[in-house]
Ligand SMILES: CN1c2c(nc(N)[nH]c2=O)NC[C@@H]1CNc1ccc(C(=O)N[C@@H](CCC(=O)N[C@@H](CCC(=O)N[C@@H](CCC(=O)O)C(=O)O)C(=O)O)C(=O)O)cc1
């Protein structure tokens with residue numbers, strides 16, 4: 001019999017209960033017991049959803065109060081000493097690593113001041129994990145029981161789950177040496193394996209027959225040493241006297257380039273592959289799996305919201321069954337469903353025509369069960385479901401909503417000249433110096449200011465029709481007035497309007513563009529307690545009207561300082577939406593670029609002479625593996641940015657922003673964007689990363705973020721000054737801008753004002769030093 005399985009379920013809850021409980025606990029408004037109880041309730045609810053959907057193999061330990069990789073850091077006692085020295089509780093330590101902790105001394109406790117660990121993109125997704133940060137003399141110890149406790153918790157509810165554990169090779173490969181340390185993480189494998197042996201044995205003792213061990217790094221280009229580590233690790237973990245059966249899970253790509261690793265793991269019970277992202281790997285993998293090994297076929301997309309095409313999925317599964325037999329095939333989600341929203345049932349406002357095309361986590365759980373049944377018992381056993389699915393797939397393929405001839409005509413008329421600014425950078429910056437008249441070390445922020453609960457409440461009232469458009473507009477104008485006054489008081493040079501009118505930097509644009517639909521409840525975790533509600537691209541994209549001009553123009557009218565217009569770039573709009581799967585991403589990016597080009601030109605016409613086009617997702621879109629796909633991506637991603645920005649005069653300054661600094665393998669892309677000013681994340685990474693800008697003699701302006709905005713802690717004046725000093729080793733004073741490393745929407749004003757005051761004072765120090 002073909003079984004069905006889910007690799008992981010979203011943990012926030014249908015109404016983001018986990019986010020609300022966590023933030024309430026952080027704010028001191030509710031107890032730790034109440035937070036733990038919410039976690040328990042959600043886990044039970046999610047197991048039940050999957051059981052009711054008919055899923056045979058249900059995961060546990062996919063839940064986390066912050067991030068699953070961070071859980072493993074704590075589970076293996078790989079917590080740096082700067083966190084353990086405060087004797088915090090395990091949960092407090094977890095959150096301190098995730099988001100930093102700054103706490104004044106009390107009568108009974110000492111003061112705490114510690115920054116967070118680095119947070120990085122989970123492969124090419126908009127989910128962020130906390131990076132294992134390792135020491136030269138790193139030791140590991142099993143120091144917790146979370147996977148076992150959660151397995152037992154489900155068992156008590158009558159559900160025998162398959163625990164999910166991040167594999168040792170991925171844990172180490174995704175980690176890094178701590179600042180000042182030089183360890184190559186994979187060299188720590190021998191130290192780490194005994195901890196896995198103990199953990200797996202304990203899981204088996206608790207009754208876990210099978211464990212899903214995630215090794216997603218197998219889809220990457222791996223150094224030889226890392227590839228060999230698979231054999232070392234799994235010859236031990238797959239042969240434990242009393243260990244569980246292991247299903248090694250890979251996702252987000254194919255493993256064909258690492259197929260020589262497969263023989264070293266084909267004594268394991270099973271192997272999971274992502275057949276949504278890489279259906280072409282099936283043949284090679286079938287030929288390489290072990291004689292008795294199970295293949296878990298990931299045919300239901302864990303990364304997007306489109307209904308599975310049953311006919312295609314069944315075809316793939318049947319190919320596997322023909323080769324291996326029904327008992328050796330599992331129908332699965334392609335990856336964890338963490339990246340999909342909870343349930344389509346919450347969407348009461350979606351047009352039924354398009355709602356019928358979607359499937360969220362709860363519906364996807366049903367899909368794996370239906371596909372498994374179709375293959376096991378024959379299509380007659382699920383005839384109704386197959387018929388409805390085929391009708392839905394056909395309706396989408398032929399819908400008028402997907403095609404707009406005017407958009408296609410405009411794309412066809414694009415010329416080479418549309419991609420280039422009028423003059424090269426030296427002439428542009430000379431013109432910009434005249435229009436903008438900025439000091440050395442100009443200061444700015446990245447766009448958003450705190451999204452206070454007042455802002456959210458007013459927006460919510462407006463959405464529900466409880467206040468009029470005029471009342472809402474007045475409220476937004478007042479917010480803009482306030483942030484301008486604050487920025488002028490602090491002494492920033494290039495101001496922003498603060499983005500109070502935006503729910504999210506992508507959703508906001510999605511709601512204003514043709515070709516998109518948006519949801520009311522389809523939240524997806526981005527990091528920690530933060531969630532996004534990606535809009536959905538269903539058809540060709542165009543801009544019916546200006547999207548940001550009113551607010552930017554208003555803001556500029558309220559200050560003599562330059563006001564920066566603020567847009568989200570085409571690649572980021574694409575990647576942080578749920579994209580179409582029937583049209584290449586480059587086509588969708590080009591359509592977005594044309595819409596944004598019109599917006600950029602309209603902003604300039606309205607008197608906005610600094611325009612930032614954010615492209616934080618351009619890095620995560622970079623294909624995971626070296627090769628042709630990367631070359632193609634570099635071309636279309638750069639072109640779409642240039643198409644959106646190149647329509648302005650020389651004196652208009654184009655900024656771009658990326659909240660990461662991992663440039664080594666894509667410096668050409670950064671440079672080719674031809675933005676006048678770049679602001680990048682640099683606060684958590686080693687300033688040496690800037691070396692690439694020095695080495696490549698980067699000619700334009702750059703603002704490497706001087707502090708980490710993801711943490712509530714306030715950076716001191718000295719700290720920022722030291723950071724700038726470090727940057728000046730790599731960058732010329734005349735090219736350096738001073739800014740935080742991302743927008744301030746997630747921060748409180750009590751954190752923002754002192755942090756920016758310290759930032760401006762630090763810039764003034766260098767202005768005098770280099771006067
Ligand atoms: C910069 N980043 C972003 C990423 N992706 C995006 N799509 N957007 C980003 O900004 N990726 C990388 C980084 C880091 N990631 C994030 C992700 C999310 C946030 C964030 O602050 N999220 C907010 C939600 C933002 C939002 O859409 N808010 C809406 C709805 C607010 C709401 O909850 N309303 C309530 C009712 C109102 C009330 O009474 O309070 C409700 O619906 O129940 C809005 O503002 O209108 C979050 O809170 O998680 C930051 C960085």
Ligand SMILES: N[C@@H](CCS)C(=O)O
Pocket residue numbers: 446447448505566614616657659742743744745
């Ligand atoms: N302008 C956006 C960029 C975030 S990446 C903001 O400030 O929130």
Ligand SMILES: [Zn+2]
Pocket residue numbers: 446616657658659741742743
């Ligand atoms: Zn950012």
